[in-house]
Structures are given as structure tokens and as C-alpha cells.
Amino acid sequence: MTKAITINNLTYQYDDQDLFDGFNLSVEAGEWVALVGHNGSGKSTLAKLIVGLIVANGGDIDVFGERLTVDSVNDIRAQIGMVFQNPDNQFVGATVADDVAFGLENIELPSDEMPQRIDEALHTVGMENFKEREPHTLSGGQKQRVALASVLALGPKIIILDEATAMLDPEGRATIMTTLQNLKAQFGAELTLITITHDMDEAALADRIVVINDGRLILDGSPDVVFSKSQTMHDNGLELPFAGELTARLTVKPEKYLDERELIHWLSPSNK
Amino acid sequence: MAITFEQVNFSYGAGTTLANPILHDINITIADHQVTAIIGQTGSGKSTLIQHLNGLLKPTTGQVIVDDLIVTNTTKEKQLTKLRAKVGMVFQFPENQLFANTVLEDVMYGPLNFGYKTDEAKQSAQSALKMVNVAENLWQKSPFELSGGQMRRVAMAGALASNPDIVVMDEPAAGLDPKGQAELLALVSNLKEAGKLVVFISHQMDHVVSVADQVIVMQDGHVAAQGTPADVFNRDIDWFKSVNLDLPRAGQFAEQLRANGVSLSRRPLTLAELATMINEEYEHE
Structure with missing residues (x-):
């Protein structure tokens, strides 16, 4: 399999403190990885290091086989799209369509190709009916979907969402999660997704969960494997999804980790 | 120090052709020494409601009574200053409002504006920072060097530094990690124990259940329900669907x-x- 991202022996100091000291991680092409950790665990810093917004003190980062250096950074950024936490800080256009067009102008896409790209990207995130709307009239969840469309229009191989749902209400959060699932269904192996979050219901959607704390890799595995380590999660300032927290308190427990729907089935009379 | 809303209506652009009514006939009492949670879907009027608590908005008709102060449409700005000294307001994502060179100066800004002397302001700022668990080695740093969770706490200290009797918070836990959320809920309980009246807006029903004494449910600018969490959350499931709440x-x-x-x-x-x-x-x- 192709590696989308390989991080080898990464070191990074901030304010004279080692945030990363010999950190290793690799992400397969087409994987959906949730990077989780409490506030200040280093997860956002890692994302910034990958796209070269900040520079590591040592170690290597390869993106699709290309080493991240001063010379390659623009090339690598062209392959990675990022969506940040605050929906209000990511708009430049006067309308939704203009906003998506901004990125396309930057890559000097011929203007006759733009309308189709804009339409496709907005369609993918379910915002095609909002093309002419002014961004400030949108809800938080809608704004984040437009931010995602702006990134998608550029055809990235990797999208990193850095706590993109943290500022949204429950409804907005749910629409983003659905959009990400649709995206994964549509693009499959063509798109590598990294979601940085401390919301475990969001992390549960990923193929793989990587837990970091103080710049160290704590757990790495599929959601059911990671969520079966309730003590480790709690020790690192994280919670399990509701079903996991409930299971941890049951006197009679299922043999393996069950998500909410499975746990309800396991508890129901038809299972006895 | 209780708060009462009597027949409060509020419209943006009242008296113009663009009048946009937001709140309709609000009659509520928020009891002293208690924690009151305001819930309701986005756009239901929660934020508009709490902006009446410190006179940022004045009722278009009706009155808001906070302790011995009555706020109506004609209340003068000078009266509102008295009200604001009683009511500490923490907005959504308050870390966006930090501005000073150091954490300590940022937190001192409020007390200085309310007429505290420099050393008094410093003392109040320090005790507020301790209350929200901002470590002393951060006090001389720029607030912009801090992590998101730390910035949130500094901003809260700013609202608490002038020791208001009433603390109002708009989604104080939004975006915090589980540990930060737990600390925030503990802070709410501490404020209550310190004898304050706390009002907070939340989308997280679990937070409401864990700290609130009273719940006010807003829907389309109306009060759809008010009661203890046990009263409100034992309503029929269809009712929750009708107000779009979980x-x-x-x-x-x-x-x-x-x-x-x-x-x-x-x-x-x-x-x-x-x-x-x-x-x-x-x-x-």
C-alpha cells in the first residue's frame, strides 16, 4: 500500500520544551485516521508540522513519498487541504461560490473550468443551493461545509480537519459528520482523511484512531480496539463514546467493545 | 439578587419597517444562589435573552428587574453601568476578546474600569485567576501564547475579577476537551457555593443535568418550559422532538x-x- 504520510523520528521544541521527541507515525493512502488527544496534547501542532506551517527541529515528514523541505513545501501543500476550527475565520469571498473560487484562482485554474469545479465541490458537501448566499448568513455547520468545499475544489489527496466541529451546535456537528462519511464513500482510496478531535463520537467514524498525549503515541488501532482501553483513555484526559462509558460501569459486560447500536442489541431481550 | 422578566418583548429595529421580533412575552424568575441553564436550538432566542441580563439589550416592551434595578426601554446608560458591575458576562468563545500584553493586565482591565485602584485590581485579578486554575507562571505571559483551554479560563477570570454577584455564560464549555469541560462544571458549582447566581446557555444536556438547579427551555423566542432538570427532562419524548432538543x-x-x-x-x-x-x-x- 502507498503511504500518504510517513513521520519518522520527529522532534519539535516549543518554548524550550520538547513537544515531540522521536515521534513516529504513518498513514496509509485512503485511510481515515482520527487523531485524538486533550487540549494541549500536541495534535494540532502535528497537523501544522505536516503542512509545513511550522518547522520541525529534527526528523522527517514524507507526503506520498516526497520529503517535506523548504523546496518541496508548496508542492506538498498542494496535496493537502485543511479545515480549521473557527468557521468565521475562513471566509474571503462575498458569496459562497466566490469563496470556493478563491482557491481556484490561486492555482490559476482557467476560468471556464471554474463553474463546474465549484458546482461539483458544493454538491459534494450538500451546499449547492447556497451558491449565491453571503457567508455570514450561514449557520456554523453550513460555513464549515463551504470551507470543506473550498478545499475539495482543489482536488487534494489528503484533507486534515483540525477540530472542525468543536465550535458547532449538535445539529451542525451531525451534518459535518454525515458529510465526511459521504466524502469517504465517494472518494474511497483517492482521499486520505485526518480528523483531529476530542469528540469520541466523531473519532468512532474513522478507520483508525491514534491517541497522542504530550507528543507521545499512546494508542493506535481501530475504534473498537482503542475504545476497549477505557483506563488508558481516562488517564490521558479522554472519554469513551457514551456506549463505552456505560459498558465500563456494567457488572455484566459484553466480551468485546460494542458501539451504541450493538450494545442496545446486546442488552435487548431478543439477545437473551 | 434574583432576576425577573415581566412581559418582555424584544425586536431588533423596533419602530422601523425592518422590525424583527425575537423575544415574545417572556415572564421568568431566576432565583438567587442557584444555577439556571438556558437551552433551546440555535436561533431560539437564548443569546438575546441573556443579553438583557446586563443591559446590552433593553426590552422593547416590558421590564427586566435585577435585584433593585429595573431595566426598561427608556433606562439610561448610567443606570446600566450599575447593572454591569453586578453582572459578569462571559460570551461565547471569550478567548477571542483577549487583548492585553499580559494575562494579568487582561484580567485587571475590568476591575480598573469599574474604578478599582491598581493594587486592588491586581489583587482581584489574581484571585480570579486562581479561581479558574490559571497557573501563576502564566500570569506575565501574553494571553496569545496560551493554549485554547488556558485562554478560555483567562477570559473567564476577566469576567469574574470584579466579583460580580451574577455570572452569565454563553456556552462556556463549547470546544473544550472532556477535562476542560469537567473543570468548567466544577467552576460553575464553586461559583454557586460562593453564593453567586449563575446563568448559562448550553447545548449539552448532560452538563445541564449535572449542575443546573433550574432549566429554561426557549423555542422561537418563547419560553417553552421552565422547571428543575428532573421536571423538564421527564417530559414526553415527542415534546423534545417538537422543541428540537435531545x-x-x-x-x-x-x-x-x-x-x-x-x-x-x-x-x-x-x-x-x-x-x-x-x-x-x-x-x-
């Missing part, structure tokens, strides 16, 4: 169990309660 997670889980043929004797509102009920159910078998 039950606390334990209640949601219990409803799904019910749909799958497991009936619990009552609706649990917390994880601990739910776990106990399921464990008891199994022991009977």
Missing part, C-alpha cells in the same frame, strides 16, 4: 432500549443512574 445521553439510550423491548422503570438522566438501573435489571434475572 435528552441527556442516558435518557436517549434508555429510549432506544425501550424501543428494543427493554423497559426501565423510569427515565435515567445520568450515566451513573442508567448503569445502576441496567445492573439491577440483570441481577433480577
Whole structure:
């Protein structure tokens, strides 16, 4: 399999403190990885290091086989799209369509190709009916979907969402999660997704969960494997999804980790 | 120090052709020394409601009474200054409002504006920073060097530094990690123990259940319900759908169990309660 991202022996100091000291991680092409950790665990810093917004003190980062250096950074950024936490800080256009067009102008896409790209990207995130709307009239969840469309229009191989749902209400959060699932269904192996979050219901959607704390890799595995380590999660300032927290308190427990729907089935009379 | 809304209506652009009515006939009493949560879907009028608590907005008709101060449409700005000294307001994502060179200066800004002398302001700022658990080695740093969670706490200290009797917070836990959320809930409880009246807006029903004494449910600018969490969250599930709100997670889980043929004797509102009920159910078998 192709590696989308390989991080080898990464070191990074901030304010004279080692945030990363010999950190290793690799992400397969087409994987959906949730990077989780409490506030200040280093997860956002890692994302910034990958796209070269900040520079590591040592170690290597390869993106699709290309080493991240001063010379390659623009090339690598062209392959990675990022969506940040605050929906209000990511708009430049006067309308939704203009906003998506901004990125396309930057890559000097011929203007006759733009309308189709804009339409496709907005369609993918379910915002095609909002093309002419002014961004400030949108809800938080809608704004984040437009931010995602702006990134998608550029055809990235990797999208990193850095706590993109943290500022949204429950409804907005749910629409983003659905959009990400649709995206994964549509693009499959063509798109590598990294979601940085401390919301475990969001992390549960990923193929793989990587837990970091103080710049160290704590757990790495599929959601059911990671969520079966309730003590480790709690020790690192994280919670399990509701079903996991409930299971941890049951006197009679299922043999393996069950998500909410499975746990309800396991508890129901038809299972006895 | 209780708060009363009497027949409060509020419109943006009142008296113009663009008048946009937001709040309709609000009659509520918010009791002293208690924690009151305001819930309702986005756009239901929660933020507009709390902006009446410190006179940022004045009722178009009706009156808001805070302690001995009455706020109506004609209340003068000078009166509102008195009100603002009583009411500490923490907005959504308050870390966006930090501005000073150091953490300590940022927190001192409020008290200085309310007429504290420099050393008094410094003392109040320091005790507020301790209250919200901002470590002393951060006090001389720029607030912009801090992590998101630390910035949130500094901003809260700014609202608490002038020792207001009433603390109002708009979604104080939004975006915090589980540990930060737990600390925030502990802070709310501490404020209550210190004798303050606390009002907070939340989308997280589990937070409401864990710290609120009273709940006000807003829908389309009306008060749709008011009562204790136990009263409100034991309403029929269809009612929750009608106001577009979720039950606390334990209640949601219990409803799904019910749909799958497991009936619990009552609706649990917390994880601990739910776990106990399921464990008891199994022991009977």
C-alpha cells in the first residue's frame, strides 16, 4: 500500500520544551485516521508540522513519498487541504461560490473550468443551493461545509480537519459528520482523511484512531480496539463514546467493545 | 439578587419597517444562589435573552428587574453601568476578546474600569485567576501564547475579577476537551457555593443535568418550559422532538432500549443512574 504520510523520528521544541521527541507515525493512502488527544496534547501542532506551517527541529515528514523541505513545501501543500476550527475565520469571498473560487484562482485554474469545479465541490458537501448566499448568513455547520468545499475544489489527496466541529451546535456537528462519511464513500482510496478531535463520537467514524498525549503515541488501532482501553483513555484526559462509558460501569459486560447500536442489541431481550 | 422578566418583548429595529421580533412575552424568575441553564436550538432566542441580563439589550416592551434595578426601554446608560458591575458576562468563545500584553493586565482591565485602584485590581485579578486554575507562571505571559483551554479560563477570570454577584455564560464549555469541560462544571458549582447566581446557555444536556438547579427551555423566542432538570427532562419524548432538543445521553439510550423491548422503570438522566438501573435489571434475572 502507498503511504500518504510517513513521520519518522520527529522532534519539535516549543518554548524550550520538547513537544515531540522521536515521534513516529504513518498513514496509509485512503485511510481515515482520527487523531485524538486533550487540549494541549500536541495534535494540532502535528497537523501544522505536516503542512509545513511550522518547522520541525529534527526528523522527517514524507507526503506520498516526497520529503517535506523548504523546496518541496508548496508542492506538498498542494496535496493537502485543511479545515480549521473557527468557521468565521475562513471566509474571503462575498458569496459562497466566490469563496470556493478563491482557491481556484490561486492555482490559476482557467476560468471556464471554474463553474463546474465549484458546482461539483458544493454538491459534494450538500451546499449547492447556497451558491449565491453571503457567508455570514450561514449557520456554523453550513460555513464549515463551504470551507470543506473550498478545499475539495482543489482536488487534494489528503484533507486534515483540525477540530472542525468543536465550535458547532449538535445539529451542525451531525451534518459535518454525515458529510465526511459521504466524502469517504465517494472518494474511497483517492482521499486520505485526518480528523483531529476530542469528540469520541466523531473519532468512532474513522478507520483508525491514534491517541497522542504530550507528543507521545499512546494508542493506535481501530475504534473498537482503542475504545476497549477505557483506563488508558481516562488517564490521558479522554472519554469513551457514551456506549463505552456505560459498558465500563456494567457488572455484566459484553466480551468485546460494542458501539451504541450493538450494545442496545446486546442488552435487548431478543439477545437473551 | 434574583432576576425577573415581566412581559418582555424584544425586536431588533423596533419602530422601523425592518422590525424583527425575537423575544415574545417572556415572564421568568431566576432565583438567587442557584444555577439556571438556558437551552433551546440555535436561533431560539437564548443569546438575546441573556443579553438583557446586563443591559446590552433593553426590552422593547416590558421590564427586566435585577435585584433593585429595573431595566426598561427608556433606562439610561448610567443606570446600566450599575447593572454591569453586578453582572459578569462571559460570551461565547471569550478567548477571542483577549487583548492585553499580559494575562494579568487582561484580567485587571475590568476591575480598573469599574474604578478599582491598581493594587486592588491586581489583587482581584489574581484571585480570579486562581479561581479558574490559571497557573501563576502564566500570569506575565501574553494571553496569545496560551493554549485554547488556558485562554478560555483567562477570559473567564476577566469576567469574574470584579466579583460580580451574577455570572452569565454563553456556552462556556463549547470546544473544550472532556477535562476542560469537567473543570468548567466544577467552576460553575464553586461559583454557586460562593453564593453567586449563575446563568448559562448550553447545548449539552448532560452538563445541564449535572449542575443546573433550574432549566429554561426557549423555542422561537418563547419560553417553552421552565422547571428543575428532573421536571423538564421527564417530559414526553415527542415534546423534545417538537422543541428540537435531545435528552441527556442516558435518557436517549434508555429510549432506544425501550424501543428494543427493554423497559426501565423510569427515565435515567445520568450515566451513573442508567448503569445502576441496567445492573439491577440483570441481577433480577
